[in-house]
Amino acid sequence: MFMDKLIEKIMEKNNPIVVGLDPQTYLIPQCIIDQYSKEEEPMGEIFWQFNKAVIDAIGQRVPAVKLQIAFYEQWGIEGLKAYQKTIRYAEEKGLMVIGDIKRGDVFSTAQAYASAHLKGPFECHAVTVNPFMGRDSIEPFLSLCKSKEKGIFALVKTSNPSSGEIQNLVADHKPIYRHLAQRVEKWGQDTLGKYGYSAVGAVVAATYPKEAKELREEMPNTFFLVPGYGAQGGRAEDIIHSFDDRGLGAIVNSSRGILGAYMQHKGKEVTLEEFQQSVITATEKMKKELLQALKENNKYQVYTEEEHQKI
Amino acid sequence: MFMDKLIEKIMEKNNPIVVGLDPQTYLIPQCIIDQYSKEEEPMGEIFWQFNKAVIDAIGQRVPAVKLQIAFYEQWGIEGLKAYQKTIRYAEEKGLMVIGDIKRGDVFSTAQAYASAHLKGPFECHAVTVNPFMGRDSIEPFLSLCKSKEKGIFALVKTSNPSSGEIQNLVADHKPIYRHLAQRVEKWGQDTLGKYGYSAVGAVVAATYPKEAKELREEMPNTFFLVPGYGAQGGRAEDIIHSFDDRGLGAIVNSSRGILGAYMQHKGKEVTLEEFQQSVITATEKMKKELLQALKENNKYQVYTEEEHQKI
Numbered sequence: 288m289f290m291d292k293l294i295e296k297i298m299e300k301n302n303p304i305v306v307g308l309d310p311q312t313y314l315i316p317q318c319i320i321d322q323y324s325k326e327e328e329p330m331g332e333i334f335w336q337f338n339k340a341v342i343d344a345i346g347q348r349v350p351a352v353k354l355q356i357a358f359y360e361q362w363g364i365e366g367l368k369a370y371q372k373t374i375r376y377a378e379e380k381g382l383m384v385i386g387d388i389k390r391g392d393v394f395s396t397a398q399a400y401a402s403a404h405l406k407g408p409f410e411c412h413a414v415t416v417n418p419f420m421g422r423d424s425i426e427p428f429l430s431l432c433k434s435k436e437k438g439i440f441a442l443v444k445t446s447n448p449s450s451g452e453i454q455n456l457v458a459d460h461k462p463i464y465r466h467l468a469q470r471v472e473k474w475g476q477d478t479l480g481k482y483g484y485s486a487v488g489a490v491v492a493a494t495y496p497k498e499a500k501e502l503r504e505e506m507p508n509t510f511f512l513v514p515g516y517g518a519q520g521g522r523a524e525d526i527i528h529s530f531d532d533r534g535l536g537a538i539v540n541s542s543r544g545i546l547g548a549y550m551q552h553k554g555k556e557v558t559l560e561e562f563q564q565s566v567i568t569a570t571e572k573m574k575k576e577l578l579q580a581l582k583e584n585n586k587y588q589v590y591t592e593e594e595h596q597k598i
Numbered sequence: 599m600f601m602d603k604l605i606e607k608i609m610e611k612n613n614p615i616v617v618g619l620d621p622q623t624y625l626i627p628q629c630i631i632d633q634y635s636k637e638e639e640p641m642g643e644i645f646w647q648f649n650k651a652v653i654d655a656i657g658q659r660v661p662a663v664k665l666q667i668a669f670y671e672q673w674g675i676e677g678l679k680a681y682q683k684t685i686r687y688a689e690e691k692g693l694m695v696i697g698d699i700k701r702g703d704v705f706s707t708a709q710a711y712a713s714a715h716l717k718g719p720f721e722c723h724a725v726t727v728n729p730f731m732g733r734d735s736i737e738p739f740l741s742l743c744k745s746k747e748k749g750i751f752a753l754v755k756t757s758n759p760s761s762g763e764i765q766n767l768v769a770d771h772k773p774i775y776r777h778l779a780q781r782v783e784k785w786g787q788d789t790l791g792k793y794g795y796s797a798v799g800a801v802v803a804a805t806y807p808k809e810a811k812e813l814r815e816e817m818p819n820t821f822f823l824v825p826g827y828g829a830q831g832g833r834a835e836d837i838i839h840s841f842d843d844r845g846l847g848a849i850v851n852s853s854r855g856i857l858g859a860y861m862q863h864k865g866k867e868v869t870l871e872e873f874q875q876s877v878i879t880a881t882e883k884m885k886k887e888l889l890q891a892l893k894e895n896n897k898y899q900v901y902t903e904e905e906h907q908k909i
Binding site for chain 2: 363371399419424459
C-alpha cells in the first residue's frame with residue numbers, strides 16, 4: 288500500500304522531506320552543462336546527469352523525490368526520456384517517486400493518463416491529480432491505487448498567490464477547498480493503511496497555514512503533500528499543523544531551495560562535488576528546521592532522539 | 599490573432615466542427631494495425647498513420663482538429679512522437695490545431711507548460727487549460743496569446759457526469775462555473791479580435807445546455823470549444839445557445855462519433871478507403887445537423903445558403 292510504504296520510508300530516514308527534481312535550466316551547474324552540451328540530445332542528457340547527481344547525493348537521506356513533469360515536457364521528447372530515466376533510477380535507489388502531473392480529465396481520458404503514469408511508460412509510485420472535474424475524473428487513478436498499490440495526491444489548496452480565486456470561494460458556508468477535502472477524504476475511505484492514512488492524499492500548501500490547519504481537521508485520514516516551503520515563502524512553523532501528533536501526516540517538498548542553494552555562495556561555477564555537498568547541506572538544514580518545529584510542538588514520536596541530537 | 603483565424607477557417611469551410619484526433623486503440627481499423635504493427639515503434643506509427651488517414655479525409659472539410667494528448671502520453675515516447683508529427687502535418691494541411699492538454703499549475707511551472715505547448719516542441723495554435731489555480735496559473739499562456747497570436751480555452755463547464763460536484767457549487771448566489779466565466783471573460787479583455795471574440799476561449803460542454811445558455815450571456819466575448827457532442831450525449835439543439843446570432847461563437851468537437859462511425863456498419867475489417875469514407879460521411883452528417891439547427895434558430899448569417907442546399 289503506497290501510503291504505508293511512504294510512511295515507513297519517512298520513519299526509516301527520519302525525514303519528512305520530498306526533494307523536487309525540477310531541472311529548470313538556471314538551476315543547473317555550469318560544469319554539467321559544459322560536460323554534456325555536445326551530446327545528441329543535450330538537454331535530455333544534462334537533465335538526467337543533474338538528477339543523477341542529486342539522487343546520488345541525497346538518495347540515502349530522504350524518503351522520496353517528486354518530478355514536476357512540466358520542466359521535462361518543455362524540452363519535448365528528450366526531456367521526457369530524461370523524466371523516464373530519472374524515475375527508474377530513483378526507484379532503483381529505493382526512493383518513493385511522485386510524478387507531479389496534476390492531470391484531470393473526463394473518464395476515458397483519465398484512464399489514459401492513469402495508465403501512462405501509474406502503470407505505463409511513465410510509471411511512478413504516486414502522482415498528483417486535479418480534482419476540478421469531480422469523481423469520475425479521479426476514478427481511473429483510484430482503481431490503480433487499489434489494484435497496483437499506487438497513490439495519488441489531489442489538489443485541495445495550492446501554494447500559488449491566486450489559489451484563493453476559486454479555492455476560497457464560499458459555498459454552503461464552506462470554502463471550496465473544504466468541499467474538495469470532504470470528497471478527497473471519502474475517495475480514500477476503502478484504502479486505509481496501517482498508519483490510518485489512505486492511498487488518496489491531498490496537496491495542501493505551506494503558504495496557507497490557516498487553511499492547512501482546517502484541512503488537517505477535515506481530513507484525518509488523508510496524507511498531505513506540502514509544496515511552497517522555502518523559495519515560495521512557507522516556513523517550518525507554517526506547516527506544523529499539517530502533521531499529526533506522531534509527526535506523520537505530511538511530507539514537505541522543496542525543489543529550488545535545495546537544488547539552487549549552491550548559487551548563493553558560488554554562483555554557477557561549482558564542481559560537481561561542491562554542488563552535491565550543497566544539496567546535502569540544504570537538505571539537512573531543512574530537515575533540522577522541520578524536526579525542531581515538530582519537537583517543539585510535541586509531534587516527534589516517530590522520529591528518533593538520537594537522530595535529532597546528530598543534526 | 600488566433601480566434602480571428604479560427605473564425606475565418608470556420609467561415610471558409612462553412613463548418614463549425616473540430617475533429618478530435620484521439621487514437622484510442624479500439625477505434626483503429628485492423629488494416630492500419632496489420633500494416634504497421636511490425637515497425638520499430640508500432641503504436642507511434644499506427645497512431646500517425648491513423649491520424650494521417652483522418653486528416654487526408656477531412657482536411658478540406660473542417661476548420662480545425664483537436665488532439666487529446668492523454669491518448670499519446672499513454673504510449674510514452676513513441677506516442678508523443680506521433681502527437682508531434684500529427685500537429686505538424688495538420689498545420690501543413692492548413693488546419694487550426696488545438697492541443698487538448700488541460701494543464702494548470704503554479705506560475706513557474708505554467709511557464710514551462712506554455713513554452714512546451716505554445717512555442718516549443720509540441721507547439722499548437724491553441725491549447726486547453728485548467729483554471730482551478732487562478733490567474734497566475736494562466737498568465738504564461740496569456741503572454742503567448744499576445745506575443746505569438748496563440749489561443750487558449752479554459753475549462754468552465756466540463757462534459758463529464760460529475761462535473762457539477764465542484765463546478766455547480768453556489769458561492770455568492772452564483773455557481774462556480776459563472777465565477778470562472780467572469781474571470782475568463784476578463785482575462786481575454788485586451789485581446790479582442792475583429793469578430794468580437796478574444797484569444798481566451800472557454801470549454802463549455804454540449805451535455806449541459808442550461809449552463810451553456812447562461813454562460814453565453816455571461817461571456818459575450820468568449821469563444822466556446824464544445825465537447826460532449828454525439829458519443830457523450832450532446833445533441834444539436836443542446837449546443838444552439840452556445841452560438842451567437844451570426845452562427846459564430848462556438849466550435850463543436852466530435853471524436854469517437856466521427857472516428858468510430860465505421861464500426862457500426864463493418865466492424866474493424868474495413869479498407870483504408872472505406873474508413874476514410876466513413877469519416878467523411880460522419881463529419882458531413884454532423885455538419886448537417888449543426889447547420890440545420892442553426893438555421894432553424896436564425897443563427898445562420900455566416901454560412902452560405904448554397905452550402906446548405908448541398909448537404
